Amino acid sequence: xxxxxxxxxxxxxxxxxxxxxxxxxxxxxxxxxxxxxxxxxxxxxxxxxxxxxxxxxxxxxxxxxxxxxxxxxxxxxxxxxxxxxxxxxxxxxxxxxxxxxxxxxxxxxxxxxxxxxxxxxxxxxx
Numbered sequence: 393x394x395x396x397x398x399x400x401x402x403x404x405x406x407x408x409x410x411x412x413x414x415x416x417x418x419x420x421x422x423x424x425x426x427x428x429x430x431x432x433x434x435x436x437x438x439x440x441x442x443x444x445x446x447x448x449x450x451x452x453x454x455x456x457x458x459x460x461x462x463x464x465x466x467x468x469x470x471x472x473x474x475x476x477x478x479x480x481x482x483x484x485x486x487x488x489x490x491x492x493x494x495x496x497x498x499x500x501x502x503x504x505x506x507x508x509x510x511x512x513x514x515x516x517x518x
Contacts, residue, residue, distance in 0.1 A: 414456055414479075414496075414503050422448040422477040422486075435471030439490040439514070442473055446513050450488055451477075451496060454507035466506050467491040490514065 422444050427437045442450065457466075469490035477484045477496070484498035492514055494505045507513075 417452070418480045419448060419451050419496075420478045422451070423475050424473050425475045427471065427473050429471035431470040435469055435490055437471070439469070440471055440473050440488060442488060442513055444475075447473065447475060447486070447488060448477075450492075450494060450507055450510055450513055451486070451505065453509050454492075454494065454505035457504050457506045459504060462493060462504050462506060466493050469493070 424442065424444055424447055427440070429435050429437075472487045472489040472494075474485070474487045477486055479496070479498045482498045484496055486494060486496045488494040492507045492510045494507075496503045496505065
């Protein structure tokens with residue numbers, strides 16, 4: 393039983409270390425490819441209408457969070473933009489939800505993001 397706890401602790405430490413490795417300045421060629429919505433009446437393209445540069449700014453401003461923090465402290469939005477980018481020379485896919493949360497997946501590594509300083513990016517009154 394103690395070995396199982398040690399393995400879980402090691403896994404959690406590894407996942408934490410991965411999240412600290414992300415450096416926004418290494419994210420390049422951020423390109424918006426698509427918009428998705430599971431409820432187009434509730435969540436529309438204009439709710440997450442970010443340009444390529446704004447999508448990059450989101451990942452530079454946002455902070456890395458774990459799945460529990462994302463679930464417990466941030467809203468889920470039924471629409472998002474998706475795209476591709478390059479991070480440290482590796483091809484990646486990403487998603488940014490209208491709730492100013494997102495994810496970046498590069499190979500086997502996925503980072504979850506929440507941005508508390510991104511209201512200007514999601515301002516639908518523009």
